[in-house]
Amino acid sequence: MAAELDVITSWLFQSEVPIPDDIGPLLVPGEQPVAAYKTFRDSAVFTDRRLIVRDAQGIRGKKVEMYSLPYSAINMWSTENAGTLDFTAELELWTRAGKIKISLGKQVDVRRIDNLIAQILLTDR
Numbered sequence: 001m002a003a004e005l006d007v008i009t010s011w012l013f014q015s016e017v018p019i020p021d022d023i024g025p026l027l028v029p030g031e032q033p034v035a036a037y038k039t040f041r042d043s044a045v046f047t048d049r050r051l052i053v054r055d056a057q058g059i060r061g062k063k064v065e066m067y068s069l070p071y072s073a074i075n076m077w078s079t080e081n082a083g084t085l086d087f088t089a090e091l092e093l094w095t096r097a098g099k100i101k102i103s104l105g106k107q108v109d110v111r112r113i114d115n116l117i118a119q120i121l122l123t124d125r
Contacts, residue, residue, distance in 0.1 A: 009067070009100055011053060012088070013037035013044055015107040020045065026052060026066070035116060037108065046116055069095065071120050079114040082106065091117075 019033045023045055027033070036045045042054040042064070053067040076094040082104075089110035091102040104110050 010102065011039055011044065011055075011100075012103045012105065013039060013108050013113075014105040016109075016112075017043065023052070034120075035112075046113075046120075048120060069093070069100070071117075073097065074117075074121060077114075077117055079110050081110050 015038050017036050017038045019036045020043055023033055023036075027047065028049070031050075032048045034046045034048055036043055039053065039055070041056040044051065044053040050071060051067075051069040053069075055065045055067065057063045057065060073095045074093050075096065078090075078092045080090045082089045087106060089104040089108065091104060091110070091113055093100040093102070104113065
């Protein structure tokens with residue numbers, strides 16, 4: 001399989017949550033948070049410019065790895081709703097770095113995320 005089709009990372013968004021209060025220091029001037037999702041140990045925040053995923057690591061979660069995906073790096077995306085036997089929906093982002101796979105829990109509205117990405121990528125700002 002070609003390198004550009006390999007999954008470089010994958011996450012699980014469990015449910016939509018309020019935007020974390022401590023996101024402010026991560027934002028550049030004028031950047032606005034739009035939506036946030038609970039991940040296994042931390043959160044992911046969609047802003048009007050990028051997707052930020054915080055991944056707490058270790059036993060106490062004191063070590064935190066930050067991922068920042070500018071929307072300008074996204075070449076294509078796909079969404080798939082959950083079926084009868086599978087319990088998660090899916091979002092795939094094809095980027096300049098590779099493919100990112102995001103599983104969406106039952107409580108996440110896959111079409112809301114699809115529309116969120118479309119609004120950001122396809123409208124003039």
